[in-house]
Amino acid sequence: xxxxxxxxxxxxxxxxxxxxxxxxxxxxxxxxxxxxxxxxxxxxxxxxxxxxxxxxxxxxxxxxxxxxxxxxxxxxxxxxxxxxxxxxxxxxxxxxxxxxxxxxxxxxxxxxxxxxxxxxxxxxxxxxxxxxxxxxxxxxxxxxxxxxxxxxxxxxxxxxxxxxxxxxxxxxxxxxxxxxxxxxxxxxxxxxxxxxxxxxxxxxxxxxxxxxxxxxxxxxxxxxxxxxxxxxxxxxxxxxxxxxxxxxxxxxxxxxxxxxxxxxxxxxxxxxxxxxxxxxxxxxxxxxxxxxxxxxxxxxxxxxxxxxxxxxxxxxxxxxxxxxxxxxxxxxxxxxxxxxxxxxxxxxxxxxxxxxxxxxxxxxxxxxxxxxxxxxxxxxxxxxxxxxxxxxxxxxxxxxxxxxxxxxxxxxxxxxxxxxxxxxxxxxxxxxxxxxxxxxxxxxxxxxxxxxxxxx
Amino acid sequence: xxxxxxxxxxxxxxxxxxxxxxxxxxxxxxxxxxxxxxxxxxxxxxxxxxxxxxxxxxxxxxxxxxxxxxxxxxxxxxxxxxxxxxx
Numbered sequence: 001x002x003x004x005x006x007x008x009x010x011x012x013x014x015x016x017x018x019x020x021x022x023x024x025x026x027x028x029x030x031x032x033x034x035x036x037x038x039x040x041x042x043x044x045x046x047x048x049x050x051x052x053x054x055x056x057x058x059x060x061x062x063x064x065x066x067x068x069x070x071x072x073x074x075x076x077x078x079x080x081x082x083x084x085x086x087x088x089x090x091x092x093x094x095x096x097x098x099x100x101x102x103x104x105x106x107x108x109x110x111x112x113x114x115x116x117x118x119x120x121x122x123x124x125x126x127x128x129x130x131x132x133x134x135x136x137x138x139x140x141x142x143x144x145x146x147x148x149x150x151x152x153x154x155x156x157x158x159x160x161x162x163x164x165x166x167x168x169x170x171x172x173x174x175x176x177x178x179x180x181x182x183x184x185x186x187x188x189x190x191x192x193x194x195x196x197x198x199x200x201x202x203x204x205x206x207x208x209x210x211x212x213x214x215x216x217x218x219x220x221x222x223x224x225x226x227x228x229x230x231x232x233x234x235x236x237x238x239x240x241x242x243x244x245x246x247x248x249x250x251x252x253x254x255x256x257x258x259x260x261x262x263x264x265x266x267x268x269x270x271x272x273x274x275x276x277x278x279x280x281x282x283x284x285x286x287x288x289x290x291x292x293x294x295x296x297x298x299x300x301x302x303x304x305x306x307x308x309x310x311x312x313x314x315x316x317x318x319x320x321x322x323x324x325x326x327x328x329x330x331x332x333x334x335x336x337x338x339x340x341x342x343x344x345x346x347x348x349x350x351x352x353x354x355x356x357x358x359x360x361x362x363x364x365x366x367x368x369x370x371x372x373x374x375x376x377x378x379x380x381x382x383x384x385x386x387x388x389x390x391x392x393x394x395x396x397x398x399x400x401x402x403x404x405x406x407x408x409x410x411x412x413x414x415x416x417x418x419x420x421x422x423x424x425x426x427x428x429x430x431x432x433x434x435x436x437x438x439x440x441x442x443x444x445x446x447x448x449x450x451x452x453x454x455x456x
Numbered sequence: 457x458x459x460x461x462x463x464x465x466x467x468x469x470x471x472x473x474x475x476x477x478x479x480x481x482x483x484x485x486x487x488x489x490x491x492x493x494x495x496x497x498x499x500x501x502x503x504x505x506x507x508x509x510x511x512x513x514x515x516x517x518x519x520x521x522x523x524x525x526x527x528x529x530x531x532x533x534x535x536x537x538x539x540x541x542x543x
Contacts, residue, residue, distance in 0.1 A: 008486050112487050141501065146493035198500055207492030215491045218498075227501035230508030 010131040024068040040106035051128045076305050081115040082170035083334040085316040086159050086244040092118040093152035095125045097236045109136040113144035115151040122329040139222025150176025160242045161190045164313040179204035195238025246314045265445040274298045276451045282362030289369035293319035300331040309336035339377045364392035371400045375410040381429045389433035395452045
């Protein structure tokens with residue numbers, strides 16, 4: 001059984017011969033049949049909102065509980081909400097609400113609203129949990145209302161009203177951000193937003209007030225039939241109106257400002273990367289320190305699935321908006337700190353995996369990155385070479401000498417203790433793990449680009 | 457707004473403020489809805505239902521006038537038609 005698929009008794013996900021299956025249990029029979037016969041499944045799949053699946057033989061069943069075995073369309077890469085930028089989380093929230101609206105019109109409702117159930121597939125968010133629906137009983141409130149507010153509204157509000165980096169609170173709160181904490185952290189301005197006043201601040205107070213009260217006493221209370229669509233409509237409006245207006249960050253303006261980067265150097269670097277990727281024909285590329293994705297777009301254009309990783313939430317936001325506007329399907333931008341990567345979290349540290357447990361890179365791009373790791377983070381070159389040799393088959397890496405103004409900028413506030421940081425050492429250390437196939441000086445710059453293949 | 461719509465609207469608000477309605481059902485979901493969240497939703501859903509009805513009514517009024525203006529623009533309605541309506 002998949003380590004993230006044990007909470008819902010309706011079924012579970014498992015992998016057999018590298019193929020993902022989902023077992024639908026007998027206790028979910030009525031709901032599953034209703035999903036298909038009501039036309040909801042077809043409608044959601046046609047809209048591209050729910051992952052499609054095929055039913056396969058029960059020979060694949062994992063236990064006697066099985067009612068159906070389904071084979072969902074595979075998703076290129078599983079990502080988590082703490083790796084998403086503001087607009088990715090917002091799009092995932094709006095999709096969840098659109099699905100809930102459609103489900104209600106087909107006599108069903110989402111029984112959970114977990115952000116982990118949404119993935120980015122072909123450039124767009126999609127629900128991957130086929131068993132997330134239950135038949136809607138007239139007058140029953142939305143059981144996932146609390147979860148929706150914690151998983152979507154709370155982090156979006158904090159990112160918008162406080163700081164986009166607060167999305168990292170997910171790592172401490174795997175079931176979404178507690179509303180009382182969110183309410184305390186939000187600014188007073190958020191009280192002027194009627195949606196946030198209602199769904200975060202007053203909601204948090206209600207949770208506190210009834211914390212020790214049993215739900216059983218109140219389960220006979222119902223909502224009017226028209227009230228539930230009204231609640232979803234209000235949540236949709238609240239989410240739509242949450243905007244993030246960030247200032248400029250150091251990295252998101254990197255290519256625009258140009259710094260020491262002439263356009264001739266930039267174009268030459270792009271040509272080299274395109275040529276080498278074309279030669280390597282990888283199945284996937286992981287672009288570390290991708291910034292706004294200028295080089296990820298090269299592999300994307302070659303039809304290669306590309307993870308575009310950067311530590312700066314604004315750079316990732318710009319990258320995501322650009323691929324969304326251009327309709328690019330094979331680039332996934334994620335917020336990712338290489339010096340403190342997404343850890344394995346949840347039950348037994350196995351519920352949510354590290355990046356490398358979720359996939360591996362045929363080609364890693366490390367462009368204008370190594371000097372940050374060495375000088376900005378005191379990482380020895382040996383550790384960096386080790387890391388890349390363990391996590392990719394081929395590497396396109398750039399070396400920037402100390403004389404470059406970017407490196408000088410890093411050294412401006414500290415003594416230069418980085419005596420090992422020179423091109424000769426770099427080549428020697430990386431050559432222990434890689435076969436260097438190409439070395440090219442980037443035109444109109446002091447920089448050098450390397451194509452390396454991991455030694456077998 | 458018709459009398460029926462108005463009474464519906466008032467009913468929503470009153471039921472929201474008066475803390476809701478009685479019927480029966482048992483929640484079977486695996487997810488804990490949380491008592492505070494559940495009760496809060498019961499209250500706000502009824503009030504939002506009222507606002508939603510108002511919003512829907514306002515949209516229909518707006519689209520009526522927009523349609524009217526458009527028809528007038530493309531000549532489907534003349535000044536004469538308007539005058540006849542007002543008589």
